Amino acid sequence: MKVSVVKETAPGERRVALVPEVVSKLRTAGLDVDVEAGAGDRSWFTDDGYAEAGAGIVSRSEALAADVVLMVGKPDAATLVQLRSGQVLIGMLSPLTDPDLAQALATAGVTAISLDMLPRTLPRAQPMDALSSQANIAGYKAALIAAAEYGRFFPLLITAAGTARPARVLVLGTGVAGLQAIGTARRLGAVVSAYDVRPETRSEAESVGATFIELSTIGPASGDGGYARELTEDERLAQQQELAGHIARHDVVITTAQVPGRRPPLLVTEDALKAMPAGSVIVDMGASPLGGNVAGSEPGQTVVTDNGVTIVGAAGLPSTMPTAASAMYARNITALLLSLISDGALALDGDDELLAGVIVTRDGAIVHPALSHTNQPEA
Numbered sequence: 001m002k003v004s005v006v007k008e009t010a011p012g013e014r015r016v017a018l019v020p021e022v023v024s025k026l027r028t029a030g031l032d033v034d035v036e037a038g039a040g041d042r043s044w045f046t047d048d049g050y051a052e053a054g055a056g057i058v059s060r061s062e063a064l065a066a067d068v069v070l071m072v073g074k075p076d077a078a079t080l081v082q083l084r085s086g087q088v089l090i091g092m093l094s095p096l097t098d099p100d101l102a103q104a105l106a107t108a109g110v111t112a113i114s115l116d117m118l119p120r121t122l123p124r125a126q127p128m129d130a131l132s133s134q135a136n137i138a139g140y141k142a143a144l145i146a147a148a149e150y151g152r153f154f155p156l157l158i159t160a161a162g163t164a165r166p167a168r169v170l171v172l173g174t175g176v177a178g179l180q181a182i183g184t185a186r187r188l189g190a191v192v193s194a195y196d197v198r199p200e201t202r203s204e205a206e207s208v209g210a211t212f213i214e215l216s217t218i219g220p221a222s223g224d225g226g227y228a229r230e231l232t233e234d235e236r237l238a239q240q241q242e243l244a245g246h247i248a249r250h251d252v253v254i255t256t257a258q259v260p261g262r263r264p265p266l267l268v269t270e271d272a273l274k275a276m277p278a279g280s281v282i283v284d285m286g287a288s289p290l291g292g293n294v295a296g297s298e299p300g301q302t303v304v305t306d307n308g309v310t311i312v313g314a315a316g317l318p319s320t321m322p323t324a325a326s327a328m329y330a331r332n333i334t335a336l337l338l339s340l341i342s343d344g345a346l347a348l349d350g351d352d353e354l355l356a357g358v359i360v361t362r363d364g365a366i367v368h369p370a371l372s373h374t375n376q377p378e379a
């Protein structure tokens with residue numbers, strides 16, 4: 001069975017789905033591995049490195065002819081038309097926010113497996129958890145960006161020229177990225193507070209050194225699968241108002257809040273921004289074309305408000321550390337792939353809970369329960 005890796009085509013994407021280290025592992029498991037020439041260039045993995053690990057270096061169309069095609073993100077339109085019926089595509093395909101792609105893959109007869117749909121709470125899914133590995137990188141980088149943008153020190157510094165007080169950092173959303181942002185800001189010497197709508201994250205936030213903030217106007221909002229649920233309109237307004245007071249008392253805010261398949265919740269409103277002193281910094285990891293956690297944030301851009309608050313629209317952070325992000329992602333996708341191999345062939349037993357969680361399309365149809373409403377054969 002032939003497995004291949006293609007170069008990512010999304011603008012700004014520097015990651016690659018396999019690195020040489022895991023090519024050897026796949027070959028030991030009896031798989032042939034092809035890598036599109038130059039696929040690892042932007043994350044500093046050379047064609048020679050892949051070849052030494054036993055991969056074939058091939059053209060894009062040859063790579064797209066493999067039995068299983070591995071990607072980090074989604075295929076673009078030009079890639080999609082080259083895929084054929086019966087092929088397997090594995091990547092982070094975001095089918096909840098891009099059901100049209102899922103439909104197109106179903107129509108093409110491609111079996112689409114999406115790593116971002118993994119049932120992450122299953123213990124055996126841990127080594128495959130690409131959302132966590134990439135969120136860890138993003139949280140780390142968000143804290144570094146905040147420290148670099150901030151016009152003062154993060155740590156308490158006592159010098160001959162006087163004493164600098166430590167920065168007060170607030171992390172909103174204490175999932176995987178938020179916890180890593182807390183830990184990184186703490187290691188840089190900041191005093192860190194944190195808030196999440198899931199109260200069970202309190203002990204995790206405290207264990208990495210944050211003081212947990214509880215809001216009195218809104219109750220717990222834990223949803224399924226370890227995620228938050230979407231807030232009601234009343235809850236949202238109450239949360240925004242109460243958070244504004246806390247936000248104004250911090251120098252730096254890092255926002256990481258997400259609700260699966262939904263627009264990221266707005267946590268920092270225009271009024272909250274107006275109450276922040278000049279020189280404050282916000283890093284919005286939720287920044288997206290649909291809007292982010294912060295009013296006025298733009299993905300990939302840094303804007304400064306009229307009252308001097310710097311807002312960094314921190315989209316796509318894992319790609320800014322492409323070598324580490326690719327190495328981790330490669331281990332995740334390899335763990336998933338190897339778990340699907342039996343006697344050198346793919347065994348896609350749809351009754352398996354893990355597999356049922358990640359298979360989006362099969363035999364010409366959308367089969368994922370979370371997308372069943374879109375499961376319409378095309379006219």
Ligand code: NAD
Pocket residue numbers: 120121122126129131132135172173174175176177178195196197198201225226227228231256257258259260265267
């Ligand atoms: P995520 O990226 O979906 O969201 C980030 C955080 O934002 C979450 O903690 C969420 O509660 C929070 N959030 C959402 N709406 C909010 C709002 N309105 N206000 C404040 N905070 C809000 O989450 P994630 O980091 O991908 O993972 C979520 C959780 O899943 C993890 O913290 C963990 O508990 C669980 N998880 C479990 C395992 C496991 O069991 N092995 C593995 C991975 C993740």
